[in-house]
Amino acid sequence: MAGWFGGTALYYPPPSLSERLAQMERVDVSAVVEVAERVLSPSHLAIAAVGSLSRARLGELRQTVNEWR
Numbered sequence: 001m002a003g004w005f006g007g008t009a010l011y012y013p014p015p016s017l018s019e020r021l022a023q024m025e026r027v028d029v030s031a032v033v034e035v036a037e038r039v040l041s042p043s044h045l046a047i048a049a050v051g052s053l054s055r056a057r058l059g060e061l062r063q064t065v066n067e068w069r
Helices: 002-011 019-024 030-040 055-068
Strands: none
Touching: none
């Protein structure tokens, strides 16, 4: 990662604060919703559980995931 970001910093000057602010101001609600609809879809869902789950908790987890879909 350091090589990637370091190389970028060496070959491309970083945008100024005013340029970054202008870029952020161009993002509107519809753009955020569009990305959220693509990224936050059931086909992209991944769940990780650390530790052991009782059968009851596993059932609750499955129910929550199925209701979210």
